[in-house]
Amino acid sequence: MRTLKRIILLVLAGAILFAGWFVYEINKPVRLPVVxxxxxxxxxxxxxxxxxxxADAGVLxxxxxxxxxxxxxxxxxxxxxxxxxxxxxxxxxxxxERITKGDVNQxxxxxxxxxxxxxxxQILDEHPAVRHDTTHLSDKEILRLIGAGETPAEGxxxxxxxxxxxxxxxTAILRRAYHAMQNHLHSAWAERxxxxxxxxxxxxxxxxxxxxxxxxxxxxxTMVAGVFINRLRLGMLLQTDPAVIYGLGKKFDGNLRKxxxxxxQEYNTYxxxxxxxxxxxxxxxxxxxxxxxxxKTKALYFVAKGNGESHFSDNLADHxxxxxxxxxxxxx
Numbered sequence: 024m025r026t027l028k029r030i031i032l033l034v035l036a037g038a039i040l041f042a043g044w045f046v047y048e049i050n051k052p053v054r055l056p057v058v059x060x061x062x063x064x065x066x067x068x069x070x071x072x073x074x075x076x077x078a079d080a081g082v083l084x085x086x087x088x089x090x091x092x093x094x095x096x097x098x099x100x101x102x103x104x105x106x107x108x109x110x111x112x113x114x115x116x117x118x119x120e121r122i123t124k125g126d127v128n129q130x131x132x133x134x135x136x137x138x139x140x141x142x143x144x145q146i147l148d149e150h151p152a153v154r155h156d157t158t159h160l161s162d163k164e165i166l167r168l169i170g171a172g173e174t175p176a177e178g179x180x181x182x183x184x185x186x187x188x189x190x191x192x193x194t195a196i197l198r199r200a201y202h203a204m205q206n207h208l209h210s211a212w213a214e215r216x217x218x219x220x221x222x223x224x225x226x227x228x229x230x231x232x233x234x235x236x237x238x239x240x241x242x243x244x245t246m247v248a249g250v251f252i253n254r255l256r257l258g259m260l261l262q263t264d265p266a267v268i269y270g271l272g273k274k275f276d277g278n279l280r281k282x283x284x285x286x287x288q289e290y291n292t293y294x295x296x297x298x299x300x301x302x303x304x305x306x307x308x309x310x311x312x313x314x315x316x317x318x319k320t321k322a323l324y325f326v327a328k329g330n331g332e333s334h335f336s337d338n339l340a341d342h343x344x345x346x347x348x349x350x351x352x353x354x355x
Contacts, residue, residue, distance in 0.1 A: 053082050053118055058111045064122060066104040066190050073102060073122065082118075089115065098123045106130065106152070106189045129186040134200060136182040136307035137235050139269075143180060143305070147196065152189040157197070169198040173225070178232045178302025180204055204228075207308055215315035220255040231314040232302035236265035243325075243333050244309055248317035250325055250335065259323065261292040269303035326350070 060082065064073055070093055074086040083089050093099040098119060105127030109118060120126075130152035134143050140162065148158055157165050162176040173179055181203035185196055212224040221227050234248050254261055267283060268275050270290025275283075284293045289300055306314075322335040324342035328349045336342035 051115055052111070053077075053109070053113055053115055054084075055109065055111055055113075056081050059108045061106065061108045061128070063106050063189060064102060064104050068102060068104065070099050070102060077118075083115075089119070092116070093119055103127065104188070104190055125188075127188050130189050130191075131184055131186045132196065133184045134180060134182045134305065136310070137239075137304045138182065139304055140176045140178075140180070147193045150193075152187070152191075153196065154190050154192045156192045156194050158193075165194075165197060168194055169201055171201055175301055178204075178228050178305055180305055181207055182305045182307050204305075208311060211308075211311045211315045216317065219252060219315065219317075221315075226298055227311065227314050228306065229298045229302050231306035231311040232304045233261070233263050233266060233299075234313050235306040235310040236269075236304050237263060238333060240331050240333070241309065244313035245316065245318040246320060246322065246335055247325060247333065248310075248313040249320040250322050252317045253320070253323055255297070257323075258296065260294075260296055261298070263292050266290045266292045266299045266303055270299070 060080075062076065062080065062082075070090055071086060074083060074089040074093075077083045077089070078086050090099070092115060096116075096119065101123040103122060103125030105125060106129075107121060107126070108128050109121065113121075130150075132146065132150055132153070134146070144157075147153060148155060157168070160168070163174055166172075166174060166176055166179075171179060180197065180200035183200070183203060185199060187196060208224050208228055212227060215221075215227070219227075221230065230248065230251060233251065234244055237247050238244060251261055251263070253259075264279055267288075267290060268279060270288045271283060284291070287294045289295065290303070292299060320335065321337045324336040324339065324345075325333040326336075326342065326346050326349055328334055334345045334349060336345055
């Protein structure tokens, strides 16, 4: 009987000691080599490998106590991959909760208005936090992978800043950007001005991409769109240089020459009527809205003033005078 009592007392004493150790351990601040301290958990990492990584960095005193704490809390199999940042007052329990809840630092990538799809792909391929699943795929294969029905890919992705956890697939980011463009485009199409010479949202996207490349000036966007809408209504050639440049591709050396304007190709809006066959870049929301709600104007021409603004004219004679005036001001 005495032996049984001793065993019970020893078990109780052990339980009390363990409880005391456990309470101390979960509330003990971790030691950080620098504040804030950043570390990463790669996909597929085990609890022990993460604990060893933190112990080697001096954050944890040892591996086994953190592993034991994780098992007692029932969180040993709940690690979330990603980038983490912790402050100096973080306890072992708070650290464990962060890496099992996935309270990660988000990486970001920005797609800029006016970029082509090839520029977008280059930025994706170079981003160190992205998992590169599309690097060797063609544009057509990428569109099929994200569920897009259009081809080609130009202009289909919305320029914005996208946040993601480290190790996220470029496919997921592209899918988000594609759906964002679809949502913005169709919302703007539903609120478009009446009697536009555009048959569907894709034509609006093409026009918006031209507006995006023709001006970065907020106040000029609707006027530029108004000029192109007027030309489309009258059956006039659009005569937009950015479309010609896009069609030249790698042949364009930075100088648009007269022979380029006189050489027929599908994006040469000096030779072919109507809109070019596809967008020529990624338009931002402002350009999409301008294309679908253009200024009510009689202007048919515009020329850059050289200060970021444009001068608009209703007839060719006024336009020629404006060209002479503003081009003479500009440094060759």
